[in-house]
Structure formats: C-alpha cells, structure tokens
Amino acid sequence: MDVESQQVQTLLATDCHVEAPNWTPDGNALIVNAQGRLFRVPLEAPELLPVDTGLDQLNNDHGISPDGRVLAISDKTETGKSCIYTLPVGGGTPKRVTPKVPSWWHGWSPDGKRLCYTCVRNGDFGIATCALDGGDEQVLVTSPHHYDGPDYTPDGQHIWFNSDRGGGMALWRMRVDGSDPQPMTHSDTVDWFPHPSPDGRHILYLAYPPGTKGHPFGRQVDLRLMPAEGGPSRGLTTLFGGQGTLNVPCWAQDSRRFAYVRYHETT
Secondary structure, eight states, X not given: OBTTTOOOOOOOOOSSOOEEEEEOTTSSEEEEXXXXXXXXXXXSSOOOEEEOOSOSOBOSOOEEOTTSSEEEEEEOXXXXXXXXXXXXXXXXXXXXXXXXXXXXXXXEOTTSSEEXXXXXXXXXXXXXXXXXXXXXXXXXXXXXXXXXXXXXXXXXSEEEEEEOTTSSOEEEEEETTSOSXXXXXXXXXXXXXXXXXXXXXXXXXXXXXXXXXXXXXXXXXXXXXXXXXXXXXXXXXXXXXXXXXXXXXXXXXXXXXXXXXXXXXXX
C-alpha cells in the first residue's frame, strides 16, 4: 500500500498460506513465512523462493537487520518452544540467540546491536531485549497481563508494544530501559502489532473489532495509521485477515509504502 494515495498493488497471489512480510532494506524483496519455512519474494519477478534456515518449524516472527545482512527468526524445532536464531539473510546455519524459551522475535535496534522480543519468564508474559549473542537478557516489563509486538522507534529512544495491562488490548510505548510506559491508543478496538515508520512519523497497526480475544486469523480487520507522537488514528483499509497480516516490521525504507497479507474469505 502507498500511504499517501492508499493505492494497493497486489504483488503476489498464491494458494500457499503466507504470513508476515518484511521489506528488505534495499527495497528489492519481501521475506515471508509459510508452512514452517521462510521465503524471499523478489519484487521484480514475484515468486516464493525458499531461504535455507536448516529449521522447519518457524512461526511468523522474523525480521531483517538494519544493514540488510542478517535475519532473525523464531523457531521451535530444537527446543520445543519458540527460540530466536540469527543467520545470513540469504540463508545458512542458524545461530541460537536466546538461552531461555519461549522467546518470539519482533524488532532490531536501529544500530543493529540488540533485539527486542516477547517472552514468557516465570509464568508471565513480558518484553525483553538482548545483545546478538543473547548473553545479557533484560526483561523490561512483565506482569500477569499479555505483552506482544515490541518494535523500536527509528531514533532508538522508545519501544512500542501492545498489551492489555490497562484493560483492553491497546498500543503502548516505553523507553528502551522499560521506564515510563504509556498507553497510546484509547479506543474500543483491539489493537495489535505497532510498527514505526523508518522516518519516525507514523505508527502502523492492526485493529480487530471490539471484544476480539487474542489475535486470531480469519477476521475482518482494519489497518490503521497514527502519528508517532500519539493522537487520533485513521483507517487505511479493511480486509479479511488477522494473524499473519501484519505481525512484523513491514515498511519500505522510504516510509512511503508497507507490505501486508490479505486472505481470501471462504464460506
């Protein structure tokens, strides 16, 4: 979708259930997951090209380093619960990052030195960060509430996430040390997966109808855009989707466009 015109270009139509597009920093391709594996979709000649990760139980929490050289993926093949790995963007041998599981990747720091992710520690959900070797995990916020979708702002000063800690599921923002958490949406929609634009101007997110539990697939959902400093959002489009539509960072580097997945509604 082009943000200014709201025009939509269908890049790839497939019978394969693909999810969670990332846009490569060079602007030439998307990365998606399907059937426990990862695929590259070149923009010039769109097709699903397998990326060899050596693993086959990937979920839809994956992303590309700011320099475009490294992939972070989440997979449970070896551990039975989601674990974060890194590997070369073109494929290769994965290197385990998080000693503790479950851990679901969601964002890179702008300098490429840290990862942020959702985790469960001591029975509670939380948001954590760690260095690329995983050796200094810092759980920034945790409680019996749900936490998900953390993503850094491009200036590296804040992390956005979604949580029901205030009652309904809403978007929140905190400093990178976990201090000063603030609710950023205040509507009756069920808001998930905030993604700051690379130019720092906008937050793109997924909004479910009021009363939705979790972030299920197969719902009529809205893609919405709000100012990065907070304030009223505007709807961009309504589509059939949900889980898989917008789970991970999906902006083009020029901040003019983003990628998402919509699905065919069957009866």
